[in-house]
Amino acid sequence: MSIKYSSKINKIRTFALGLIFVGFIVMYIGIFFRTSMWIMTLFMILGLLFIIASTVVYFWIGMLSTRTIQVVCPSCGKTTKMLGRVDLCMYCSEPLTLDPELEGKEFDEKYNRKKKKSW
Numbered sequence: 632m633s634i635k636y637s638s639k640i641n642k643i644r645t646f647a648l649g650l651i652f653v654g655f656i657v658m659y660i661g662i663f664f665r666t667s668m669w670i671m672t673l674f675m676i677l678g679l680l681f682i683i684a685s686t687v688v689y690f691w692i693g694m695l696s697t698r699t700i701q702v703v704c705p706s707c708g709k710t711t712k713m714l715g716r717v718d719l720c721m722y723c724s725e726p727l728t729l730d731p732e733l734e735g736k737e738f739d740e741k742y743n744r745k746k747k748k749s750w
């Protein structure tokens with residue numbers, strides 16, 4: 632298991648960036664089919680759809696950002712945004728929770744095992 636954990640907003644942002652890349656790659660592939668106007672147009676539209684989707688995701692991040700809570704990370708001391716009851720610090724990936732009851736519960740299985748066990 633070598634999955635790198637990051638905060639939710641960072642994850643969505645990476646996803647949106649990925650969509651832009653996919654969109655450009657699809658459009659680039661379309662250029663190879665320039666002999667066939669039909670296929671090229673199809674690829675261009677498909678690529679454009681990916682880019683539009685990414686714009687929508689970016690817009691969604693903006694909406695989510697208004698619902699985040701700013702907290703000061705106890706580990707690195709930076710002000711980070713968290714989404715929901717449990718999230719990770721955007722800078723150092725320190726698990727953060729607003730609910731004292733969840734402390735050490737939800738993160739025990741997934742996150743705490745890798746590091747910060749002594750906490």
Ligand SMILES: [Zn+2]
Pocket residue numbers: 704705706707708709711720721722723724725
């Ligand atoms: Zn931190």
